[in-house]
Amino acid sequence: MSGRQTLLKVLLTKRHQETHRAFCLEYDKVARSIDRNLIGSSPSREAYGRWLKGHLKTKPHADHCRVLERMFPGHTVAELLAPYDPVGKGSGVHDMRSDPREAATKRREVFQLGATTLAIGLSESIWRGPDLFEQALDFSNVGEARLHFLEYEAARLGQKVPPPSVLPEALLHLASIRELLAYRQPTEAQRRLTRVGAKLSIVVGEIMFCANHFPLARRWYAAARRAADEAGDLHLGDLALTSAALMPTYSADPRSVLATVTARLEHAVGATPAIAWMWGLAALAYASLGDRTAFERAISRSRNTLERCSADELQPGILSFQPERHTFYEARGRADLGDLNGTAEAVSRALASYDNGASNDPALVRFAYACALAKAGEIEEACRFATDAIQEAPPAGHSITVVVRAHDFDALLTPTGAASADWREALAAIRAPDPAILQTMSPLRT
Structure with a gap:
């Protein structure tokens, strides 16, 4: 040669x-x-x-x-x-x-289906085949159509609290992004892919959080923050930080909530949904600690920040923060502080804003009022509201947030009493989500 x-x-x-x-x-x-x-x-x-x-x-x-x-x-x-x-x-x-048989194998590798079949089985090859073929086409210069598709999918999956059934879909898109980022993409394409990866990581983290898998949720939120930092998207990083603060919020650890968000709030400039959300979680933490003055200041900052956000920033779903969620936080905070009238007024506003059945939030709003009623000694009415909260489950079922609040409410009741008999029957029917169910999910079952 x-x-x-x-x-x-x-x-x-x-x-x-x-x-x-x-x-x-x-x-x-x-x-x-x-x-x-x-x-x-x-x-x-x-x-x-x-x-x-x-x-x-x-x-x-x-x-x-x-x-x-x-x-x-x-x-x-x-x-x-x-x-x-x-x-x-x-x-x-x-x-x-190569001989003809080897050449045929190489042609299959160009489409990347043959190698995938050997590695992960025929069914997943069929599921991922088109995506893997596009990876070869987008080797080092991902096309605009592909970028737009991935951005659209991340926005779609984040439009509501994602049910576990969309987990394989989100992971598929993340695998696609991970493989594309392994090559040298043009700078702007690299940034856009990283932003989509951050959003999808938040989606997966939310699924893990609602499914009672806090350790994995924490890791996915951390990955989302890292990706957001890499893309230079401060707001997206704030969303990931705030999502991570949900875990101590529902683990009765208000001081950890404040430790998570306070440093960021001290340096916050401008108004974004994520900053409004952080102020809302801080307000809940202060209410849990019994600090009424700090609660009023934080919930007011949350409201004022929201009012300064543009309308197109206040999107539905987990990638933004909505006025009705703020109202729910106000209701729960006032319930924790024993303000029955203030809770009733906030609950009325919140329930009028929510689309019942679309999320667990309406149930959480009812639990806020039930807790306020129980603290005021109106046990029968409190149990009625709490029972209604459990019975109005969204199509995806109750998340860990509802289970936690149900037991928080039950702890306010006396062990015996006819007024709470129906409630105790309803409580016995709900269980914390089993995170192991996520391991049984297959892409072809979505």
């Missing part, structure tokens, strides 16, 4: 990756997207030198071939390791051609 430079060397030179170290870094990045076991399998310096000069008598190892053809879509290994011909495309490496 001639000692002229190979097509591989020409392509690597154009990418400024012709040194052995630079090549191995890119090799491992691509190998990770195929099979994590291939990481670290890059060629030695001597073998790499032979690849660049075309000093080869036999074809490289099959794993090397897989990675090389993924690194340079549209080129076979024979073409890459043949002497470079700037005029034609002939390889001149006749002894390196």
